[in-house]
Amino acid sequence: xxxxxxxxxxxxxxxxxxxxxxxxxxxxxxxxxxxxxxxxxxxxxxxxxxxxxxxxxxxxxxxxxxxxxxxxxxxxxxxxxxxxxxxxxxxxx
Amino acid sequence: xxxxxxxxxxxxxxxxxxxxxxxxxxxxxxxxxxxxxxxxxxxxxxxxxxxxxxxxxxxxxxxxxxxxxxxxxxxxxxxxxxxxxxxxxxxxxxxxxxxxxxxxxxxxxxxxxxxxxxxxxxxxxxxxxxxxxxxxxxxxxxx
Numbered sequence: 001x002x003x004x005x006x007x008x009x010x011x012x013x014x015x016x017x018x019x020x021x022x023x024x025x026x027x028x029x030x031x032x033x034x035x036x037x038x039x040x041x042x043x044x045x046x047x048x049x050x051x052x053x054x055x056x057x058x059x060x061x062x063x064x065x066x067x068x069x070x071x072x073x074x075x076x077x078x079x080x081x082x083x084x085x086x087x088x089x090x091x092x093x
Numbered sequence: 094x095x096x097x098x099x100x101x102x103x104x105x106x107x108x109x110x111x112x113x114x115x116x117x118x119x120x121x122x123x124x125x126x127x128x129x130x131x132x133x134x135x136x137x138x139x140x141x142x143x144x145x146x147x148x149x150x151x152x153x154x155x156x157x158x159x160x161x162x163x164x165x166x167x168x169x170x171x172x173x174x175x176x177x178x179x180x181x182x183x184x185x186x187x188x189x190x191x192x193x194x195x196x197x198x199x200x201x202x203x204x205x206x207x208x209x210x211x212x213x214x215x216x217x218x219x220x221x222x223x224x225x226x227x228x229x230x231x232x233x234x235x236x
Contacts, residue, residue: 023199028207037216039207041200043186052170056177056184062218092218 002048003072008057009042011072015061015081029061029081037085038062062090144168147176149194152202158231165197181222205230 009025017027017040024041031037040060042049049057051065058068062085070076076084085091148162165176167190176197177184183204185197208215208223215223 022203026203031216035214035216036207036211036219039204039219041203050170052168052175053184053186056175056182059182092221 002050003054004048005042005046007072008049008054011068012040014071014074014076015078031082059090062088064090147190147194149176149198149201151198152230153195153199154202156233157202157205158233160229160231163201163229165194167193180225201226202230 012019012027012029015029017029020026020028021044024043026039026041028036029038038061040057042057054068055065058065061068061081063071063081067076067081067084071081144166146164147167148164150159150162152159163178165178168175168177170186173186173188174190174193175184175186176190176193181201181204183197183200185193185195185200187193187196205223205226208219208226211219212223
């Protein structure tokens, strides 16, 4: 299912992701000690993000789509994300 | 034991992705077809050959060069195309393959610049990405 950009940006704000505007809207996620742990982007002008792109954005956050949905639905906040991130099977190292 | 069905690859350099019928989150396996041939797959998988491989050979800033092409998968996405890969997890979108690859190259360079900016304050994976990118991206010395 596609997700609206508004919902997705709301989810990223819940992670306290830092936004940087360039050609796209860039979001960087830092751990509590200031370590950069993830970076993703959303194209400017888009109103909806397709299922394929939601999957890629989830990958960039080291999540599966179902966990990203939990963040968008407000079930998960930053703390839950950081806890999941520590053992995420999506991480290479 | 799962039954097998036979699919015939239609072209070289086609990436056949086998998905579990119940979920598109977990590809079962990817096969890159270098030679047209028959491919036997389990019956509980479905396959699509609508992705293909391409390569990004340059970056948008002339100050940076790629030491070697970066292989990307191109995926149709409605009216658009997505270029992406599974190492750095970056992606680019465009109406043509060139646009998608150019957008990917811009994303990769932006990622590299951020990693350089935060060098020493990166997670293990991002630090590893920076180490790989330092071997892949050549910075032109300015006089």
